[in-house]
Amino acid sequence: MWPADIEESARRIVADFTERKLLLATAESCTAGLIAAAITEIAGSSIIFDRGFVTYSNEAKREMIGVANATLKAHGAVSRPTVLEMAQGAIGNSGANISVAVTGIAGPGGGSDDKPVGLVHLAAARTGQETLHREMRYGDIGRSAVRLATVRTALEMLVEIGKD
Incomplete structure (x- = not known):
């Protein structure tokens, strides 16, 4: 289902997180659950995967994972402050x-001079780091x-944030 490199990365994460007893949540906007799907494609992923939030709308970002309305108004959905709040949320x-969050403009429309098509902000959070x-x-x-x-x-x- 997935390209070989994505499947191999997901396998590595499941194995490493199982060994380190890490539990993962995802918060996805532009990928709409694809990261969660890649991880859960791997047998045994239920040990390390808690849940995925698909927060496509600003309302979902606020309601499901607590992104501040002020952050969205000041910086927009596709921004560093928003994705950091998504990961923490x-x-x-x-x-x-541990979590990973993404928000971006996949296109083909929706871009601007400041935020062009293909711009994506990503964040990975881990308790205590x-x-x-x-x-x-x-x-x-x-x-x-x-x-x-x-x-x-x-x-x-x-992989980077999961290392001890």
């Missing part, structure tokens, strides 16, 4: 101790390609 509204952030500018490479590239980057960030 995923932990705070679940039993997880500083939250990681990446701003990716994948470009206008097509909706599916932006979403798959985002899954790849999110999995890379989970």
Whole structure:
């Protein structure tokens, strides 16, 4: 179902998180659950996967994971402050101790000069650690390609933050 590199990354995460007793939650906007799907494609993932939040709308971001209305008004949905709150909110509204969050503009429309198609903000959080952030500018490479590239980057960030 998944490209081999994504499947291999997901397998590694499931194995590593099982060994380290880490429990994962996802908060996804532009990927709409693809990160959760990649992880849960792996047998045994139920040991490390608590839940996934698909927070496509601003209302969902506020209601499900506690993103502040002031943050959304000041910075917009596709921003560093929003994705950091999404990652923290995923932990705070679940039993997880690690999370990954993504928000972006997959296209083909919806971009602007400040926030072009292909702009994605990602964050990975872990209880007791500083939250990681990446701003990716994948470009206008097509909706599916932006979403798959985002899954790849999110999995890379989970490997990074999952290390002891």
